[in-house]
Amino acid sequence: DGSSAFGPDAQNIFYPKASVSYNIGSSEWWQNNLGNALNSFKIRASYGKAGNLTGIGPYDRFITYQPTVYTGGGTAPRNQIGNPNIRPEIKEEIEAGAEMSMLKGRLGFQFSVYSQKITDLVLPFNIAPSNGASSIIDNLGAMQNKGFEIMLSGSPVKTTKFRWDASLLLNHYRNKITELYANAGFIGFDGSNTQGVQLGQPVGIYYINYFARDNAGNYLLRDVNGFKLPQVERGNIATGEVQRDANGQPTGSPLRKILGDPNPDLTGSFINEFGFGNWNLRIQIDGLYGAEVYNWDKITRDNVGVGPLAEKELKGEVPRGWVASIGGFIGPRIQEQHIEDGSFTKLRELSVSYTLNKIKFANSMRFSLVGRNLYSWDNYDFGYDPEINSAGQSYVRGTDFGAFPIPRVLQLSIVTNF
Secondary structure, three states: OEOOOOOHHHOEOOOOEEEEEEEHHHOHHHHHHOOOOOOEEEEEEEEEEEEOOOOOOOOOOOOEEOOEEEOOEEEOOEEEOOOOOOOOOEEEEEEEEEEEEEOOOOEEEEEEEEEEEEEEEEEEEEOOHHHOOOEEEEEEEEEEEEEEEEEEEEEEEEOOOEEEEEEEEEEEEEEEEEEEHHHOOOEEOOOOOOEEEOEOOOOOEEEEEOEOEOOOOOEOEEEEOOEEEEOEOEOOOOOOOOOEOOOOOEOOOEOEEEOOOOOOOEEEEEEEEEEEOOEEEEEEEEEEEOOEEEEHHHHHHHHOOOOHHHHHHHOOOOOOOHHHHHHOOOOOEOHHHHEEEOOEEEEEEEEEEEEEEEEOOEEEEEEEEEEEEEEEEEOOOOOOOOOOOOOOOOOOOOEEOOOOOOOOEEEEEEEEEO
8 A cells, every 4th residue: 555645765565464264164063063053153363454544644744834924924934844754654453253143043143352553653743842843743652452342143033023133232442552752751642732642551541630639539729819719739749738839829830640531441332123014113222431521612611601610600609710710710720620421322323114015106115214313321511422522533532622513313214116
């Protein structure tokens, strides 16, 4: 495969792939000894390499400039240093699995396990402006992915008048950074450096400042004109108390730690299809569990008076100045409050259809009413939808900042065959 977006010496790379499978269930020995219990059984394995040919933009290896107006005239300072030697990421994967069926094909089971190693990881990197620009894109590390997929399918009921088909799909994977440029402690993706990579951690962790608490886990408070307000933990802490200045205010640089991960622990889909005469009903439920969302909208709306904390302050449920204290107007912004539970269970699709056969003017006519993304069970406190990402296809993931939620769709269709 090839891509002209990368350096001249790394535009065309060979990515070998191979796979093999063996249908044990078709052998005579299997049919004679185990065929009644397991009607079919196949094992498979594969190996391959791939490159992330869309990992950078078409001009990211060149020096880029940012038009700027200065004293009435136009200038074009550099905002990214070019890198003619950048290479595509190389993913090497080993996968193995099996497929089997039982009860004369009424019950099926499939599973796969895989391990991936990604080298030459392409990452944005902030550099000192004294270099002539503030960022560069380079091959800065390596990553490992491991996971499994399980699918269970079957027909619990199958008669001449009624049919019920069901399938359950579960996916689990974990990734972690195994190498990082110069053993860097943390490399941030966005301008605020709240999300990025850290050695030994998953990609896209939220590395942020947090509320000050004592050893018992209680908030440490500071007094501003008589009001008790939470504050981020700052300075050197020896006994669980925040370092304070002569006026009793916290002092020192804000401390940061990992407080979230946009990567889920488990995803799944549960699909049921029912048939009764000319009627058909389909229900699909999707789930994602163990991920967090970084909700920029939460503090943004509070700062302009339309968020949940701003509403409480206007009602007098919290002291005046509460939003300002955690939003960055008094001291630094407390980023811990951005993190929300991103887990959800969704009614992804509900459809009902009726088919007329052999009518006067057509062979058949099918009427269908379909609803998609009808309801979400989640703990997303402030936002439309936890299944969201404002940054699109990039390393920045799981962020909600003015993003349009997945729409709820109702569709009526009529399909006719002549």
